[in-house]
Amino acid sequence: MCQLLGMNANAPKDVMFSFAGLAARADEHKDGFGIAFFEGRGLRLFVDPASARDSLLAEAIQRYPIHSEVVIAHIRKATQGVVALANTHPFARELWGRYWVAAHNGNLLDFQPRLHAAFRPVGDTDSERAFCWLMQELAKAHCTVPSVAELTLTLRELLPYVHRHGSFNLLLSNGEALWAHASTKLHLLERRHPFTATRLVDADLSLDFSRNAADTDRVALVATEPLTADEAWQALAAGELAVLQHGSRVA
Amino acid sequence: MCQLLGMNANAPKDVMFSFAGLAARADEHKDGFGIAFFEGRGLRLFVDPASARDSLLAEAIQRYPIHSEVVIAHIRKATQGVVALANTHPFARELWGRYWVAAHNGNLLDFQPRLHAAFRPVGDTDSERAFCWLMQELAKAHCTVPSVAELTLTLRELLPYVHRHGSFNLLLSNGEALWAHASTKLHLLERRHPFTATRLVDADLSLDFSRNAADTDRVALVATEPLTADEAWQALAAGELAVLQHGSRVA
Numbered sequence: 418m419c420q421l422l423g424m425n426a427n428a429p430k431d432v433m434f435s436f437a438g439l440a441a442r443a444d445e446h447k448d449g450f451g452i453a454f455f456e457g458r459g460l461r462l463f464v465d466p467a468s469a470r471d472s473l474l475a476e477a478i479q480r481y482p483i484h485s486e487v488v489i490a491h492i493r494k495a496t497q498g499v500v501a502l503a504n505t506h507p508f509a510r511e512l513w514g515r516y517w518v519a520a521h522n523g524n525l526l527d528f529q530p531r532l533h534a535a536f537r538p539v540g541d542t543d544s545e546r547a548f549c550w551l552m553q554e555l556a557k558a559h560c561t562v563p564s565v566a567e568l569t570l571t572l573r574e575l576l577p578y579v580h581r582h583g584s585f586n587l588l589l590s591n592g593e594a595l596w597a598h599a600s601t602k603l604h605l606l607e608r609r610h611p612f613t614a615t616r617l618v619d620a621d622l623s624l625d626f627s628r629n630a631a632d633t634d635r636v637a638l639v640a641t642e643p644l645t646a647d648e649a650w651q652a653l654a655a656g657e658l659a660v661l662q663h664g665s666r667v668a
Numbered sequence: 669m670c671q672l673l674g675m676n677a678n679a680p681k682d683v684m685f686s687f688a689g690l691a692a693r694a695d696e697h698k699d700g701f702g703i704a705f706f707e708g709r710g711l712r713l714f715v716d717p718a719s720a721r722d723s724l725l726a727e728a729i730q731r732y733p734i735h736s737e738v739v740i741a742h743i744r745k746a747t748q749g750v751v752a753l754a755n756t757h758p759f760a761r762e763l764w765g766r767y768w769v770a771a772h773n774g775n776l777l778d779f780q781p782r783l784h785a786a787f788r789p790v791g792d793t794d795s796e797r798a799f800c801w802l803m804q805e806l807a808k809a810h811c812t813v814p815s816v817a818e819l820t821l822t823l824r825e826l827l828p829y830v831h832r833h834g835s836f837n838l839l840l841s842n843g844e845a846l847w848a849h850a851s852t853k854l855h856l857l858e859r860r861h862p863f864t865a866t867r868l869v870d871a872d873l874s875l876d877f878s879r880n881a882a883d884t885d886r887v888a889l890v891a892t893e894p895l896t897a898d899e900a901w902q903a904l905a906a907g908e909l910a911v912l913q914h915g916s917r918v919a
Contacts (some may be wrong), residue, residue, distance in 0.1 A: 421830060423805065456753045457752065457754060458753075458754040458790050458791065459717075459753025459754035459755075459756070459790070459791070460715075460753070460754075460790075461712075461714075461751060462713060463712075463713075464710075464712065466710075473731075473732040474728075474732065474740065477725075477728035477731070477732065480724075480728070481724040481725065481728065486717045501708065501709075501710060502708065502709075502710025502711070502712065503708060503709040503710035503711075504710075505710070509760075509786070510762055511761055511788065511790060512788075512791055513788060514788035516792060534786070535763075535785070535786030535787075535807070536786075537762065537763075537764060537765035537767055538707065538760070538765060539709050539710070539711075539766060539767055540710070548720075549820065556786070591700060615890055
């Protein structure tokens with residue numbers, strides 16, 4: 418199994434406080450890490466088959482924080498697929514002239530969908546196979562570029578087909594919205610005014626958001642386990658799909 | 669216009685000596701840089717709309733050299749498309765379960781091909797448009813996964829369609845081979861035993877390859893301008909396509 422972190426904000430934000438909390442869990446989840454940052458339509462994707470604790474790349478990323486409106490991060494504990502760069506989440510593809518990024522926590526059994534179109538796995542994980550199938554089916558379901566609401570409707574139809582094969586906690590984004598599908602474990606936090614100080618569960622690190630944040634700032638976070646000790650993280654139910662846009666959960 | 673650097677080796681190599689030579693030219697080519705490293709089927713792609721001279725990312729990459737069999741690097745001087753992450757080369761897509769990467773030096777006029785299939789530009793450069801069209805046409809030309817030789821035949825048919833629209837120096841790779849298409853300016857170097865010491869043209873930096881290289885090592889480099897002062901770089905002719913595999917040029 419793995420650990421996931423997703424962030425969506427209404428203005429570009431540095432996610433390194435939360436990433437530090439995630440990386441602190443990398444002792445157990447040592448088979449690679451990755452982090453994807455959307456900047457407008459552009460994408461920065463960093464992947465490394467080393468542990469986020471030892472990775473020189475993770476160190477470099479934490480030293481030069483990147484501001485982004487949507488971030489998806491993952492630390493891997495391999496279940497299917499060897500430890501290799503090609504098997505390291507998040508995965509990225511292009512669809513309708515936008516990059517799409519996905520990371521998965523879980524384990525899918527006997528999930529061998531027919532991949533007959535333009536999306537094929539490069540590595541050999543169940544996760545990338547599921548992502549390619551979702552991209553294929555999204556592409557088939559819409560003949561013009563769909564809205565976030567339309568994409569959400571289609572995803573609500575598609576995700577159960579994967580979920581029935583096992584645990585399928587998924588973060589998915591095209592830079593416009595962040596979709597978080599819960600299966601066994603995923604927690605959501607909406608951070609907004611009035612901001613307070615908070616501290617990480619897994620590392621001796623605190624941050625007072627009231628010092629830097631503007632009153633209008635909105636940030637939504639999703640993570641496998643709550644990352645901070647004193648904020649109101651909400652557990653998502655099995656099969657629940659949360660859609661985050663402009664830093665908030667949308668209906 | 670921009671500057672290109674490509675490397676193909678028969679064993680994973682650190683390309684940072686050559687990249688330092690490229691980055692030294694980033695004063696003029698300051699509108700972004702990118703570098704893609706293949707590791708087996710896996711891909712690390714670093715892009716930054718900042719100059720390679722100032723970029724904290726470029727500094728981090730040079731501090732932690734990555735070993736790779738195929739590298740494509742690019743420093744950008746914008747001609748078409750604003751300075752933005754989405755317009756920063758190299759670009760990447762997936763086809764037949766392999767990542768494909770391209771970087772372009774040149775300027776294409778009135779190149780608006782019909783993109784009716786699975787590859788669409790995310791940004792607004794002529795370069796990404798050409799790459800998407802090449803991917804689309806490669807996908808249409810082969811119903812099963814083609815060999816490097818078959819891909820080369822198809823590329824020899826396709827590249828002139830783009831080239832007639834302007835200057836089109838292109839580096840393209842799927843991790844198996846590196847294709848270098850020359851239009852106005854591209855130079856090739858094959859480095860092999862006996863290795864010698866060499867120094868960069870644009871930076872006060874020397875390296876004695878005879879100290880580290882094994883007798884069997886083979887490295888092929890392509891660059892817009894020769895990067896080193898005392899090696900036999902060969903200019904490619906307009907329209908010439910060089911195919912590099914296992915560190916050597918293949919017929």
